[in-house]
Amino acid sequence: xxxxxxxxxxxxxxxxxxxxxxxxxxxxxxxxxxxxxxxxxxxxxxxxxxxxxxxxxxxxxxxxxxxxxxxxxxxxxxxxxxxxxxxxxxxxxxxxxxxxxxxxxxxxxxxxxxxxxxxxxxxxxxxxxxxxxxxxxxxxxxxxxxxxxxxxxxxxxxxxxxxxxxxxxxxxxxxxxxxxxxxxxxxxxxxxxxxxxxxxxxxxxxxxxxxxxxxxxxxxxxxxxxxxxx
Amino acid sequence: xxxxxxxxxxxxxxxxxxxxxxxxxxxxxxxxxxxxxxxxxxxxxxxxxxxxxxxxxxxxxxxxxxxxxxxxxxxxxxxxxxxxxxxxxxxxxxxxxxxxxxxxxxxxxxxxxxxxxxxxxxxxxxxxxxxxxxxxxxxxxxxxxxxxxxxxxxxxxxxxxxxxxxxxxxxxxxxxxxxxxxxxxxxxxxxxxxxxxxxxxxxxxxxxxxxxxxxxxxxxxxxxxxx
Numbered sequence: 001x002x003x004x005x006x007x008x009x010x011x012x013x014x015x016x017x018x019x020x021x022x023x024x025x026x027x028x029x030x031x032x033x034x035x036x037x038x039x040x041x042x043x044x045x046x047x048x049x050x051x052x053x054x055x056x057x058x059x060x061x062x063x064x065x066x067x068x069x070x071x072x073x074x075x076x077x078x079x080x081x082x083x084x085x086x087x088x089x090x091x092x093x094x095x096x097x098x099x100x101x102x103x104x105x106x107x108x109x110x111x112x113x114x115x116x117x118x119x120x121x122x123x124x125x126x127x128x129x130x131x132x133x134x135x136x137x138x139x140x141x142x143x144x145x146x147x148x149x150x151x152x153x154x155x156x157x158x159x160x161x162x163x164x165x166x167x168x169x170x171x172x173x174x175x176x177x178x179x180x181x182x183x184x185x186x187x188x189x190x191x192x193x194x195x196x197x198x199x200x201x202x203x204x205x206x207x208x209x210x211x212x213x214x215x216x217x218x219x220x221x222x223x224x225x226x227x228x229x230x
Numbered sequence: 231x232x233x234x235x236x237x238x239x240x241x242x243x244x245x246x247x248x249x250x251x252x253x254x255x256x257x258x259x260x261x262x263x264x265x266x267x268x269x270x271x272x273x274x275x276x277x278x279x280x281x282x283x284x285x286x287x288x289x290x291x292x293x294x295x296x297x298x299x300x301x302x303x304x305x306x307x308x309x310x311x312x313x314x315x316x317x318x319x320x321x322x323x324x325x326x327x328x329x330x331x332x333x334x335x336x337x338x339x340x341x342x343x344x345x346x347x348x349x350x351x352x353x354x355x356x357x358x359x360x361x362x363x364x365x366x367x368x369x370x371x372x373x374x375x376x377x378x379x380x381x382x383x384x385x386x387x388x389x390x391x392x393x394x395x396x397x398x399x400x401x402x403x404x405x406x407x408x409x410x411x412x413x414x415x416x417x418x419x420x421x422x423x424x425x426x427x428x429x430x431x432x433x434x435x436x437x438x439x440x441x442x443x444x445x446x447x448x449x450x451x452x453x454x455x456x457x
Contacts, residue, residue: 121316124277127303128310129384130333136304139329143320 001200009176010184011204017092017180018160021100022107022153029104029156030149033111034137038120055105059165066098066170094171095178099160107156114148115141147223154216158209181205231255231420233388237273237283237293246270246280246444253451254420258435260428265441267424271390274422275310276303288387307337309381309419311391315373317365323376324361327351330384338385346382346417354416355379355409371402375409382417389413389421395430403430410434 003011036048054062070077071089080086088094118141126136142149164182171178173187185201188194233252239245246266259267272278274285276292279300285293292301309330317326331338331348338345352358355375365373374394381389394410395403411434414421425431431438440448 119316121312121314122318124303125310125312125316125318126329128275128277128308128390129330129380130304130307130337131329132304135333140318 001196001203003200003204004197006175006179007184007197007201007204010179010181010201011208013092013095013176013178014161014180014182015208017095017099018157020093021096021103021160022157024096025100025104025107025156026149026153029107029152030111030142033108033115033152034141036108037112037115051108052105054102054166059102059163060169062101063098063166063169066094066101066166070094070097070170088171090171090174090178092171092178095163095167095180096160098166098170099163102163102166103156103159106159107152110152110155111145111149114145114151117148118144147220150216150219150223154212158212161208161212162205231288231387232286233274233288233420233422234284234286235270235274237270237280237285239269239273239278239280239282244269244444246273248441248444248446250439250446250449252420252422252439253437254422255418256414256421256423256435257437257439258431259422259424259439259441260426260431261441261447262426264443266444267426267441268392269444270441271310271392271422271424274388275308275390276301276306304333307334307385307387309384309386309389311374311377311381311389311394313393313396315365315370315377315397317368317373317376317380319365321365322361323357323363323365323368326365326376327357327361327380327383330380334385341385344385344387346385346419348383350416351379351382354412369402370398371405374398374402374406378406378409378413382413382419386419389419391421391423393424393426395427396425407433 032047032051036044067089068074070080072078072081072087077088080088086093088097122140122144123136126140131139162182164186167178167180168183168186173179173183179187181201181204185198185205188198188201231254235252236249238247244264244266246269248270259270261267269278273280279293280295282295283293284295285291291299292306293299318329321329355378357375357379360368360372360376365376368376378394395406398406407430413419423431423434436451438450439446
C-alpha cells in the first residue's frame with residue numbers, strides 16, 4: 001500500500017486545518033466556557049443555544065450559513081477581504097473556520113464541565129488574597145480545569161479532523177486547496193476504481209484519531225500523576 | 231484602628247441587621263450557628279454585598295449603599311482564614327503562602343512599615359518542614375496553620391477568621407489555639423474572630439460581640455467576660 005502524492009497532500013492539509021482550527025478557537029472556547037460556567041446574565045440561554053447550534057443542525061446548513069456570512073459576498077466575508085485581504089470561501093482557511101465552528105460546541109462543553117467542577121470557594125479565597133477576577137482565573141480556575149481543557153481540545157481536534165458536511169458546502173472539494181482526508185475519501189468512493197484509495201485514507205484517519213486519543217490519555221495520566229504527587 | 235459596620239441584609243428566612251463599631255484589637259463574633267456571624271465576616275471581606283449599609287475601616291469606605299460604593303474583595307486589604315482552610319490544591323505550601331504577598335506586591339512596596347515578614351510567619355507557625363509539600367498531604371491542623379500563614383502573608387489590615395478551629399478535633403484545636411494567641415503579640419493585626427465556642431473566644435478576644443438571629447444581643451469589652 002503506497003500513498004499517492006494527492007493522498008499525502010490531503011493528509012497534510014487535514015492535519016493543518018485541524019491544528020489551526022483547534023488552536024485558534026481554543027482561547028475563545030475557554031472564554032465562552034468560563035462565561036457559561038460562572039456568569040449569570042440575561043441571554044445566557046441564548047448564548048448557550050448559539051454555541052450548541054452546529055451540534056444539532058445538519059452540517060450542510062452550518063456550511064451554507066458560513067457561505068452566506070463568510071463567503072466573498074457575505075457581510076463578514078466581504079469586510080474581511082477588504083480590510084485584511086483574507087478570503088475564506090473555497091480556501092483552506094475556510095476549511096479551518098468550518099472545522100472550528102463544528103468542533104466548538106464539543107470543546108466548550110468539555111471545558112465548561114471542568115470549570116464548573118472547580119470549587120468557587122477556592123476562587124473566593126484567591127480574591128481575599130488580592131487576586132482580581134482575571135488573576136483568579138489564571139492562578140486558580142485555569143490550572144484546576146486543565147485536564148478538562150485538554151480533553152476538550154483533543155475532542156475538538158478529532159472532530160475538526162473528520163469534519164465533512166460543513167467543509168464541503170463552504171469550501172467545496174478542491175484538490176490541494178480544500179480537499180481534506182474526509183472529502184478525499186468521499187471523492188474516492190464516487191469513482192468505480194477508488195476503493196483502494198478510500199481504504200488507504202480510512203486507515204490513516206483511524207491511525208491519526210487513535211494517536212490523538214492516546215496522546216490525550218497520556219497527558220491526562222501525567223496530570224493525574226502530578227496531582228497524586230501533591 | 232476602628233471598623234464601623236452597618237448592614238442590613240434580608241434573605242428568605244434570615245435578616246441581618248446590625249450597626250456597630252469594632253474596637254478590637256481582637257473582636258470575637260460569638261453566637262450559635264445561624265446567628266449571622268459568618269455573614270458579617272463575608273460582608274466585611276467583600277464576598278457578600280448586603281442590600282444596605284456602610285462599612286468604614288480605618289477611614290477607608292469599603293461599602294456605602296447610599297453613595298453606591300462597593301470595594302470588591304481583592305481591593306480590600308484583608309486576610310481571610312476559612313473554616314475549611316481552602317488551600318490551593320495544585321500549588322505547593324510554599325506557593326500557597328507566596329501568592330498573597332506577590333499579588334499585593336505594590337502595597338508591600340508602598341507601605342513597608344506594616345509588612346509582615348516571611349521568616350516571622352514561617353517561624354511562628356512552624357511551617358519550615360511543610361513548604362515543599364502539597365496541601366492534600368497535610369493533616370487538618372497543618373492545613374489550618376498554612377491557611378493562617380497565607381492570610382498573614384497577604385499583608386492584611388484586618389484579619390478575618392471564620393471558625394478556624396471548628397473543623398478540627400479537640401487535640402488539633404489545642405495545638406492551633408496557642409498559635410492564634412501568639413499572632414497578636416507578634417503582629418498586632420486587628421482581628422475579627424468568628425466562633426461559637428465560648429472558651430476559645432474568652433481566651434483570645436478583647437471584645438466579644440454576641441449575636442442571635444442576625445442581631446447583636448450583647449457587647450462585652452475588657453476583662454469582663456462573664457458571659
